[in-house]
Amino acid sequence: xxxxxxxxxxxxxxxxxxxxxLISESKRLxxxxxxVIALYLTHEIDDEEINDISKAGADQIIIYQHELFKxxxxxxxxxxxESIVKTYHFDCLLLGSTLIGRDLGPxxxxxxxxxxxxDATLLAFETENDELRLLATRxxxxxxxxxxxxxxxTKPQMATIRxxxxxxxxxxxxxxxxxxxxxxIDVKPSVQILNVEKTEKSHTDLTKAKLIVAGGRGVxxxxxxxxxxxxxxxxxxxxxxAIVDQAIEPKDRLVGQTGTTVRPSVYLASGISGAxxxxxxxxxxxxxxxxxxxxxxxxxxxxxxxxxxxANQVLPILKAELSNQHQHQ
Ligand SMILES: Cc1cc2nc3c(=O)[nH]c(=O)nc-3n(C[C@H](O)[C@H](O)[C@H](O)COP(=O)(O)OP(=O)(O)OC[C@H]3O[C@@H](n4cnc5c(N)ncnc54)[C@H](O)[C@@H]3O)c2cc1C
Numbered sequence: 001x002x003x004x005x006x007x008x009x010x011x012x013x014x015x016x017x018x019x020x021x022l023i024s025e026s027k028r029l030x031x032x033x034x035x036v037i038a039l040y041l042t043h044e045i046d047d048e049e050i051n052d053i054s055k056a057g058a059d060q061i062i063i064y065q066h067e068l069f070k071x072x073x074x075x076x077x078x079x080x081x082e083s084i085v086k087t088y089h090f091d092c093l094l095l096g097s098t099l100i101g102r103d104l105g106p107x108x109x110x111x112x113x114x115x116x117x118x119d120a121t122l123l124a125f126e127t128e129n130d131e132l133r134l135l136a137t138r139x140x141x142x143x144x145x146x147x148x149x150x151x152x153x154t155k156p157q158m159a160t161i162r163x164x165x166x167x168x169x170x171x172x173x174x175x176x177x178x179x180x181x182x183x184x185i186d187v188k189p190s191v192q193i194l195n196v197e198k199t200e201k202s203h204t205d206l207t208k209a210k211l212i213v214a215g216g217r218g219v220x221x222x223x224x225x226x227x228x229x230x231x232x233x234x235x236x237x238x239x240x241x242a243i244v245d246q247a248i249e250p251k252d253r254l255v256g257q258t259g260t261t262v263r264p265s266v267y268l269a270s271g272i273s274g275a276x277x278x279x280x281x282x283x284x285x286x287x288x289x290x291x292x293x294x295x296x297x298x299x300x301x302x303x304x305x306x307x308x309x310x311a312n313q314v315l316p317i318l319k320a321e322l323s324n325q326h327q328h329q
Pocket of ligand 1: 216218219239240243254255256257258259270271272273274277278281291293294297309310312
């Protein structure tokens, strides 16, 4: 029986979606004779969180409770995961490619003397001679091609995977075994947290948006119109790198390889060329509407509705139509 473990990241004392996404995707890809195991490090056990992890498809949850897990600390978490891995010897170990996962993953792989594929956007598994192999695909060479990387010689085979790439499935009535891990932690936190001050976020998380109104260089002078359209449809504004680099919109609005990966119901792309680095962050949107003056623009290759037009003319008409509808509601 081979095993794939997934680190359940917690931030601000609650679990992040990426851990659940990785459980669901692993469960979907792996056969029944493989185990998907969640590694739940927590300062207090929350039954609702355990239920969420179970419903996402975990066959086992290894619960490691300690007051030191209240806030993330590189040394403490590395040591804790190292102890778990050295006890259970997983075939594969997956983490979210988040600030925490990007800090923890490489340090842990160095401790375990094993390979890690960073920032993957696609997962696959294959079995060779009864050995489970992880195939992690990520953009390479400036995003101009995708490389599938395997590290089969050492275990666990590790990867960090971008959040928002996979959906969280619901496995109702799924049997999940709970295992309590009680090893003593003989490492001190490297940082003492005196106080946590949260910055006010000006908008909701792009990964949760159902409607995204995005603009690129072709509409750089129309961002106020795009903002109004986003408000009228109850969606979120997003941008390409060309816009963020000019500081027209902040980095947290960036979609793509170096920004956020999104999969909304509708993605309206105006004046965006469709460079691979942008498309890799939004091509799983359910409906893509693109407006571009260039009939050969790459964005049209993935668009469900293609509008070949000057977006600076189309957007005011769209805004007026939406305002009109609002007034008559
Ligand atoms: C390592 C690396 C990482 C990167 N990461 C990202 C990333 O995460 N996200 C990202 O977005 N980019 C990223 N990029 C940059 C990416 O390669 C492109 O340069 C960028 O996406 C281009 O943005 P754009 O489409 O807005 O601009 P352009 O490529 O300049 O395209 C503008 C488009 O607007 C059209 N247009 C012009 N006028 C109009 C008009 N009036 N109406 C309608 N259409 C019009 C044009 O035909 C054109 O297609 C990355 C690049 C590298 C090398």
